[in-house]
Amino acid sequence: MNKELLFEVKDLSKSYTADKKALDSVSFTANTGELITIIGSSGAGKSTLLRCINRLIEPSSGSIKFKGKEVTSLNRSELKDYRTNVGMIFQGYNLIYRLSAIENVLHGRLGYKNVIAGALGLYSEEEKQRAFELLDEVGLSEFAYRRADRLSGGQKQRVGIARALNQDPAMMLCDEPIASLDPKSSEAVMKQLREIVDTKGITCIVNLHQVKTAIDFSDKIIGLRHGKKVFEGLPSELTLDTIKFIYEGTKDEATEVSAMEQIGDSHLKAGASND
Amino acid sequence: MTSAAQSVQPKYDNSYLRKKNLTIIAAIAIIVLMGWFASNYSDYDSIYAISSIPFALSWLFTNFMPTADSLQELPEILYQTYSTILAAVASTTLASVLAIVVGVLGSNVVGVSSVVVRMALRVIASVFRNIPIVAWALILLLSFKQGEFTGFLALFLSTFGQLARLFLDTFDEISVGPVEALKTTGASYWHIVFQAAIPLAITQLMSWILYMVETNIRSATLVGMLTGSGIGFIFDLYYKNFRYDTAGLVVLVTIIAVIVIELVSNKVRRSML
Ligand SMILES: Nc1ncnc2c1ncn2[C@@H]1O[C@H](COP(=O)(O)OP(=O)(O)O)[C@@H](O)[C@H]1O
Ligand SMILES: [Mg+2]
Numbered sequence: 001m002n003k004e005l006l007f008e009v010k011d012l013s014k015s016y017t018a019d020k021k022a023l024d025s026v027s028f029t030a031n032t033g034e035l036i037t038i039i040g041s042s043g044a045g046k047s048t049l050l051r052c053i054n055r056l057i058e059p060s061s062g063s064i065k066f067k068g069k070e071v072t073s074l075n076r077s078e079l080k081d082y083r084t085n086v087g088m089i090f091q092g093y094n095l096i097y098r099l100s101a102i103e104n105v106l107h108g109r110l111g112y113k114n115v116i117a118g119a120l121g122l123y124s125e126e127e128k129q130r131a132f133e134l135l136d137e138v139g140l141s142e143f144a145y146r147r148a149d150r151l152s153g154g155q156k157q158r159v160g161i162a163r164a165l166n167q168d169p170a171m172m173l174c175d176e177p178i179a180s181l182d183p184k185s186s187e188a189v190m191k192q193l194r195e196i197v198d199t200k201g202i203t204c205i206v207n208l209h210q211v212k213t214a215i216d217f218s219d220k221i222i223g224l225r226h227g228k229k230v231f232e233g234l235p236s237e238l239t240l241d242t243i244k245f246i247y248e249g250t251k252d253e254a255t256e257v258s259a260m261e262q263i264g265d266s267h268l269k270a271g272a273s274n275d
Numbered sequence: 276m277t278s279a280a281q282s283v284q285p286k287y288d289n290s291y292l293r294k295k296n297l298t299i300i301a302a303i304a305i306i307v308l309m310g311w312f313a314s315n316y317s318d319y320d321s322i323y324a325i326s327s328i329p330f331a332l333s334w335l336f337t338n339f340m341p342t343a344d345s346l347q348e349l350p351e352i353l354y355q356t357y358s359t360i361l362a363a364v365a366s367t368t369l370a371s372v373l374a375i376v377v378g379v380l381g382s383n384v385v386g387v388s389s390v391v392v393r394m395a396l397r398v399i400a401s402v403f404r405n406i407p408i409v410a411w412a413l414i415l416l417l418s419f420k421q422g423e424f425t426g427f428l429a430l431f432l433s434t435f436g437q438l439a440r441l442f443l444d445t446f447d448e449i450s451v452g453p454v455e456a457l458k459t460t461g462a463s464y465w466h467i468v469f470q471a472a473i474p475l476a477i478t479q480l481m482s483w484i485l486y487m488v489e490t491n492i493r494s495a496t497l498v499g500m501l502t503g504s505g506i507g508f509i510f511d512l513y514y515k516n517f518r519y520d521t522a523g524l525v526v527l528v529t530i531i532a533v534i535v536i537e538l539v540s541n542k543v544r545r546s547m548l
Binding site for chain 1: 452455456465471
């Protein structure tokens with residue numbers, strides 16, 4: 001697939017309070033069809049970065065460019081169009097639990113609908129069929145009419161993915177999509193994201209807790225520490241020393257560093273095979 | 276070092292629970308005292324009051340027992356019951372719609388962005404909630420004549436006040452996550468209200484609305500006495516004409532109607548879950 005520049009963040013900063021920067025001059029770029037993971041301990045600023053990108057949070061300074069257009073200065077209706085182009089999935093799935101899986105997936109179309117049709121949930125036959133196909137794609141066609149609260153965690157997350165895909169996005173933001181899942185469901189969700197990137201050319205930016213998963217699935221890894229970017233590179237370029245530095249002095253230090261020590265340098269091979 | 280660590284160890288402290296017991300005892304003492312003062316002040320004799328209960332009950336039963344005579348009035352009573360239920364349901368429905376609008380727009384999660392508007396809605400809801408239905412009926416009687424519309428309006432206004440306050444709380448407590456998720460799809464404000472906020476709150480909203488329908492059938496009876504409409508009005512009429520047996524029938528029909536409505540709304544409530 002032809003890779004070209006899709007997205008660019010430059011000197012992005014965010015302060016919630018005057019005395020502390022949750023995000024400190026972060027810059028990076030993303031190409032089409034790329035899976036980028038952002039690692040860092042909890043509180044490093046991963047969620048803040050992702051939520052600034054689609055302006056759920058207003059950044060304090062810096063620039064965000066999507067397809068060459070500045071995002072930080074979009075007006076209300078331009079912002080809506082931009083968000084329609086950028087899907088998001090969440091750690092807590094954020095589905096409407098009263099509604100069925102397919103109704104949740106249909107919500108992905110709201111950005112394309114007028115006020116009345118969207119508010120009343122009037123979708124075309126074509127849209128309904130497409131929603132069903134997307135559920136089939138994530139392996140949930142038999143649960144299409146089941147209420148979302150009666151699905152397992154992994155299934156809920158795949159409904160969330162189908163909802164985001166239904167937006168026909170060019171990019172997807174994933175905020176710790178597997179943090180609440182068991183290892184098997186985590187693997188399934190990550191594979192799903194990898195496949196979306198490879199077959200549809202959608203760019204995914206994924207916040208992750210686990211370094212191991214980041215190495216296994218990403219094209220590029222960004223390390224955040226106290227709101228600053230301290231690493232950017234291929235999975236094969238991530239050394240044990242860097243991991244130690246990213247997690248140093250945080251409560252995740254022991255788990256992440258010891259996990260990587262056990263795996264040792266074998267991850268270099270896993271990283272290389274991804275290209 | 277060790278002794279310092281030991282001294283901050285939390286220890287059992289009996290003064291906390293003792294203080295709590297004392298508060299309860301003091302509260303009971305105050306209530307008894309207030310009761311004693313009040314009954315002295317109003318010449319209320321509790322011994323006499325209690326001893327007259329059996330007599331009062333037997334008087335009620337003999338005089339208010341519906342007779343064959345009173346059954347002749349049954350069609351009229353049923354018609355008035357029907358129109359009272361209708362007034363209660365219609366006023367509650369209309370008030371609910373308006374209260375949902377206020378609840379949504381004033382909510383901290385999905386409300387309008389202007390803090391001033393949100394505060395204003397909260398103030399309006401609080402003011403309305405604190406005006407009792409009887410006060411509404413009396414105020415409205417000044418500007419409107421006695422009649423069904425006045426009764427309906429009193430029910431509507433008091434229901435709106437109560438529900439608006441409750442719905443503001445309900446829409447404050449819906450989870451932010453799904454609302455945010457729809458925002459990220461590019462959905463517009465009204466999409467989010469109808470596709471996220473209301474589905475997230477609907478079980479609670481319906482539960483309150485059904486509860487208000489039930490209470491409003493009872494309130495409608497009372498308000499009807501003042502505004503001269505519905506079942507309250509004919510009860511008043513029979514009562515003042517010493518036709519206690521027919522008045523008793525009115526009470527009986529009202530009780531049955533309230534129970535039936537309650538059964539129906541329980542069923543609706545269960546099917547909503
Ligand atoms: N809404 C907020 N208000 C104030 N501080 C916040 C808010 N959200 C996050 N923070 C702070 O910003 C920093 C980064 O948080 P976050 O982006 O959630 O990190 P991560 O997702 O990596 O765990 C933390 O110190 C956190 O306490
Ligand atoms: Mg986070």
